[in-house]
Amino acid sequence: MMDWATLCIIWFVLEGILLTGYAILDGFDLGVGILHPFVPRDDTERRIAINSIGPLWDGNEVWLVTFGGALFAAFPEAYAAAFSGFYSAFILLLFALIFRAVSLEFRSKLEAGRWRRFWDWGFFGGSALATLLFGIAVGNAILGIPLDATGNFTGTILDQLTPYPILIGLMTVALFAMHGGLFLYLKTEGEFRQRLRDWMWRSFGFFLVAYMLSTIYTVALIPGATANFEKTFWAAAVVVVNVLAVANIPRCLHWGWPAKAFASSCVLIATLTMLFGIALYPNLVTASNDPSLSITLFNAASSPKTLTIMLVIALIGMPFVLAYTGIIYWTFRGKVRLDEHSY
Amino acid sequence: MDVVLLSRLQFALTIGFHYLFPPLTIGMGVVMVYLEAKYLATRDPLYEAAAKFWTKVFALNFALGVATGIVMEFQFGTNWAAYSRFVGDVFGSALAAEGIFAFFLESGFLALLVFGWDRVSPKMHLFATVMVALGSIFSSIWIVVANSWQQTPAGHHIVQMTRDGAPWVVDGEPVMRAEIVDFWALVFNPSTVHRLVHVWIGAFILGSFFIMSISAYYILKGRHEEFAKRSFSGALLFATIASLAALVSGHFQARSVARHQPAKLASFEGHFATGPADMSLFGIPDGDDEVVHLDLAIPGGLSFLVHDDFRATVVGLDRFRPEDRPPLFPSFVSYHVMISLGMMFIALTVLATILLWRGKLYRTRWLLWVFVVAVVGPVIANEFGWIAAEVGRQPWIVHPPLEWTADRDLVVGPSGVVEYDDTLGLRTANAVSPSVTAGQVLGSMIGFGLMYLCLLAVWLYVLDQKIRHGPEAPAGADDTAHRGVFDVAAVRASHQESMTGPRRPESGT
Numbered sequence: 046m047m048d049w050a051t052l053c054i055i056w057f058v059l060e061g062i063l064l065t066g067y068a069i070l071d072g073f074d075l076g077v078g079i080l081h082p083f084v085p086r087d088d089t090e091r092r093i094a095i096n097s098i099g100p101l102w103d104g105n106e107v108w109l110v111t112f113g114g115a116l117f118a119a120f121p122e123a124y125a126a127a128f129s130g131f132y133s134a135f136i137l138l139l140f141a142l143i144f145r146a147v148s149l150e151f152r153s154k155l156e157a158g159r160w161r162r163f164w165d166w167g168f169f170g171g172s173a174l175a176t177l178l179f180g181i182a183v184g185n186a187i188l189g190i191p192l193d194a195t196g197n198f199t200g201t202i203l204d205q206l207t208p209y210p211i212l213i214g215l216m217t218v219a220l221f222a223m224h225g226g227l228f229l230y231l232k233t234e235g236e237f238r239q240r241l242r243d244w245m246w247r248s249f250g251f252f253l254v255a256y257m258l259s260t261i262y263t264v265a266l267i268p269g270a271t272a273n274f275e276k277t278f279w280a281a282a283v284v285v286v287n288v289l290a291v292a293n294i295p296r297c298l299h300w301g302w303p304a305k306a307f308a309s310s311c312v313l314i315a316t317l318t319m320l321f322g323i324a325l326y327p328n329l330v331t332a333s334n335d336p337s338l339s340i341t342l343f344n345a346a347s348s349p350k351t352l353t354i355m356l357v358i359a360l361i362g363m364p365f366v367l368a369y370t371g372i373i374y375w376t377f378r379g380k381v382r383l384d385e386h387s388y
Numbered sequence: 389m390d391v392v393l394l395s396r397l398q399f400a401l402t403i404g405f406h407y408l409f410p411p412l413t414i415g416m417g418v419v420m421v422y423l424e425a426k427y428l429a430t431r432d433p434l435y436e437a438a439a440k441f442w443t444k445v446f447a448l449n450f451a452l453g454v455a456t457g458i459v460m461e462f463q464f465g466t467n468w469a470a471y472s473r474f475v476g477d478v479f480g481s482a483l484a485a486e487g488i489f490a491f492f493l494e495s496g497f498l499a500l501l502v503f504g505w506d507r508v509s510p511k512m513h514l515f516a517t518v519m520v521a522l523g524s525i526f527s528s529i530w531i532v533v534a535n536s537w538q539q540t541p542a543g544h545h546i547v548q549m550t551r552d553g554a555p556w557v558v559d560g561e562p563v564m565r566a567e568i569v570d571f572w573a574l575v576f577n578p579s580t581v582h583r584l585v586h587v588w589i590g591a592f593i594l595g596s597f598f599i600m601s602i603s604a605y606y607i608l609k610g611r612h613e614e615f616a617k618r619s620f621s622g623a624l625l626f627a628t629i630a631s632l633a634a635l636v637s638g639h640f641q642a643r644s645v646a647r648h649q650p651a652k653l654a655s656f657e658g659h660f661a662t663g664p665a666d667m668s669l670f671g672i673p674d675g676d677d678e679v680v681h682l683d684l685a686i687p688g689g690l691s692f693l694v695h696d697d698f699r700a701t702v703v704g705l706d707r708f709r710p711e712d713r714p715p716l717f718p719s720f721v722s723y724h725v726m727i728s729l730g731m732m733f734i735a736l737t738v739l740a741t742i743l744l745w746r747g748k749l750y751r752t753r754w755l756l757w758v759f760v761v762a763v764v765g766p767v768i769a770n771e772f773g774w775i776a777a778e779v780g781r782q783p784w785i786v787h788p789p790l791e792w793t794a795d796r797d798l799v800v801g802p803s804g805v806v807e808y809d810d811t812l813g814l815r816t817a818n819a820v821s822p823s824v825t826a827g828q829v830l831g832s833m834i835g836f837g838l839m840y841l842c843l844l845a846v847w848l849y850v851l852d853q854k855i856r857h858g859p860e861a862p863a864g865a866d867d868t869a870h871r872g873v874f875d876v877a878a879v880r881a882s883h884q885e886s887m888t889g890p891r892r893p894e895s896g897t
Contacts, residue, residue, distance in 0.1 A: 085745060099499075099503060100500075100502070101499065101501045103451075103495040103498060103499065104492065104496045104498075104499065105494040106454075106458070106495070107487065107491045107492050109458075110457075110458060110461055110491055111463060111484065111487035111491065111492070113465075113487075113490060114461060114480065114484040114486065114487040115483070115484045115487070116466065117472060117476055117479075117480035117483055118476060118477075118479075118480025118481045118483060119474020119878050120476075121472055121473055121475075121478070121480055121565075122473055122476075123478060124464075124465045124472055124476060124480070124770040125469035125470070125473045125476070125821070126467045126469070127465070127470040128462060128464075128465025128472075129465060129467070129469035129821035129823050129824055130823060132466050132821070132823070132824050132828050133541070133828060133831075135462055135465075136828075136831075136832040136835065137467050138467065139458060139463075140835060142455070143455045143456065143457055143458070143459070143839065143843075144839070146451060146455035147452065147455050147589050147846070148452060149451075149466045150447075150448060150452075150455075151457075151846055151850060154448075154854070155853065156851060157852070158443070161563055185463075194558045195558050195563070197469070197821070197822045197823040197824070198823040199823065200750050201864075206709070243510075251472065254854060279883075299692040318422065321567075323611050343551060343552075344550075344551045344556075347476060347477040347567070348477055348567040348568065350568050350569070351477045351478075351480075351481055351566065351567065354481055354568065354571050355484055357480055358484065358485050358488060358489075359488060362485075362488030362489055362492075363488070365489075365492070365493070366488065366492045369492055369496030370492075370496065372496070372500075373499050373500065374509050375505070376499075376500060376504060376508060377499065377531055382727075385505055386502065386503050386505050387503065388504065
């Protein structure tokens with residue numbers, strides 16, 4: 046059996062992979078939802094947008110569910126502290142995700158204009174709110190929250206709505222909107238696509254502004270977030286790749302390489318998640334009131350036995366997961382085609 | 389109101405609503421595999437129409453199951469943080485296994501099942517259907533394992549946590565948690581298998597009653613009759629076997645409860661004084677006076693059920709301190725409602741099977757009407773079965789161990805009652821999130837309540853629209869080219885009129 050510390054780090058990395066997978070995959074789903082009121086103009090276009098993610102969004106959301114389940118199993122202390130500490134935010138997130146899911150499902154079931162309009166807004170609202178809340182959660186995780194000796198949150202909801210988390214939340218909305226726009230661009234044709242171009246530039250612009258503001262804010266005002274980058278030399282490489290990925294997106298858009306732009310956007314999201322992980326390490330939940338109360342991955346972890354069992358489960362399960370994901374993405378590759386089974 | 393009560397109510401609300409859907413999808417999944425395999429084997433377009441119709445209904449139910457299911461996973465952390473800390477090492481791994489093994493399987497292949505009809509070969513599509521059905525069954529395995537471990541914990545030990553290498557103490561109290569010792573003992577804890585079988589049977593009954601309800605409606609209205617009769621008779625066979633099996637499985641489960649959670653069984657039956665026990669058929673339990681009013685009971689019935697002996701001793705509630713007893717009224721009522729409904733399912737399905745066998749079923753209109761509404765029965769039975777299981781476990785969220793004497797009695801303390809070791813279990817009252825306020829829980833519960841009320845209404849509305857629309861007419865005669873002449877003749881005969889057009893009720897074959 047591996048020693049406990051190694052297992053803890055492996056699970057920290059695996060959680061990071063699950064979160065990255067979720068952010069990249071559901072990121073474009075959520076982005077398609079955020080762009081929904083702006084880009085498609087009529088019912089057919091809206092259906093094309095929705096069906097671009099129709100067969101995919103449910104599987105993509107499982108990455109989040111598995112991330113949550115694995116956090117519960119591998120780091121129960123962190124799961125308990127974060128989920129109960131961010132109670133109101135998580136409940137709102139649940140409302141958003143439920144509403145979004147049923148909007149997708151219900152929308153196509155009746156033809157009536159008002160019915161569809163309602164669920165269109167549900168799809169947009171659920172997607173935008175969920176994305177904003179994810180960003181706010183990340184922002185708060187970087188800032189830290191006040192904890193007591195057992196790891197319980199001692200503040201109020203208002204402590205979590207400070208400028209920094211809101212800034213990160215808005216950046217995430219712009220990021221996913223751009224990511225979703227790039228995805229939709231790959232899945233569509235014709236005039237719809239031309240309109241998407243404008244929105245890709247627009248959302249990139251929003252993202253760039255928020256990205257620069259949050260970078261300045263983080264570097265200037267949150268020393269805890271940058272400490273690890275001074276100690277770890279390879280962390281600098283992640284920063285460089287991250288910046289290059291941002292820079293590559295307008296380049297690809299300009300030259301008309303949408304697939305490369307989408308790939309850059311995936312790299313961008315992956316490196317942002319890595320930066321988040323590096324900034325947190327070794328904490329899972331940072332205590333803003335007293336660093337010694339922070340919940341680190343080592344004191345939040347399950348027993349070595351459980352971590353080993355889970356590792357075996359993950360090693361058996363992950364190849365299957367990748368295989369299913371591959372089959373589904375392959376089956377539904379190419380431009381969206383509407384048929385009688387579509388949403 | 390206090391956080392514990394509100395959190396329990398919220399959990400009951402969210403799981404109760406969620407649990408409308410999983411048994412439906414588990415039960416319907418099996419039927420869909422059957423219909424699609426039949427289609428592949430016979431190439432009868434009627435089976436294809438049936439498979440496609442039920443897939444659409446299935447997808448709707450599945451989507452609601454998924455949407456409301458995420459809540460369940462998050463809620464352990466949001467509302468039950470103390471519980472999550474105590475059980476995470478054990479319970480979390482079952483949940484993570486569910487995610488990896490079941491959810492990815494279901495959600496991935498669901499895409500092929502729903503959107504893939506024209507994109508993959510029929511064989512691949514059947515494979516996807518099988519995978520979705522399997523996925524929903526896998527997911528039930530892991531969640532039942534996790535629940536059963538709370539009821540009859542095994543394969544773990546309770547240890548003090550360490551922090552930075554030293555034993556962890558907060559405010560002078562050591563911080564304890566459950567950790568896995570033996571994974572397979574945990575998975576196959578004493579109640580897993582009985583519970584799982586019972587859950588599956590419950591799902592099969594609900595799924596088949598759901599299909600029978602819609603089919604009976606079509607038969608009565610004279611629409612899609614051929615389709616409806618095939619669906620009905622297939623589902624009826626399934627429902628009859630499942631209803632009878634529920635009785636057997638319930639019996640084994642009751643024995644397991646008697647052995648591992650005697651306070652729960654005593655509450656189910658309103659059995660107060662340790663000794664020979666009656667089996668109550670009806671009554672109103674009264675915990676204050678320790679009697680069951682209006683009691684209609686089989687003398688010695690419970691003793692016989694548990695020990696095959698009408699005079700055997702069964703532990704009663706008098707072996708437990710008042711604060712260690714489950715709430716009597718909800719345990720008793722939910723258990724009895726479940727059992728009465730189970731008996732009704734047997735009566736209904738056996739009667740219908742006999743009539744079907746004698747060729748009279750589809751002319752017995754009153755019975756078909758009963759089947760149209762009878763789907764409510766399995767919904768209630770499934771819900772009440774879980775209420776009985778969960779309320780009967782109280783006041784524990786993780787049940788502590790019990791010791792037995794040689795003569796089927798519990799080891800008790802000097803005062804004549806069981807003295808549980810509180811450190812080996814966890815009381816529900818101590819399991820909630822310390823940082824969450826009553827106001828927050830009340831707010832979220834109102835939110836869930838309103839949202840679920842809307843979802844329920846829209847779900848029923850959309851379902852109704854789908855049922856009104858009905859299955860598509862099977863594709864033309866081309867599909868029948870390579871089949872036997874009798875099959876073609878039979879299909880021709882039953883298809884003289886449009887499949888979707890109205891027909892006179894009695895005109896079926």
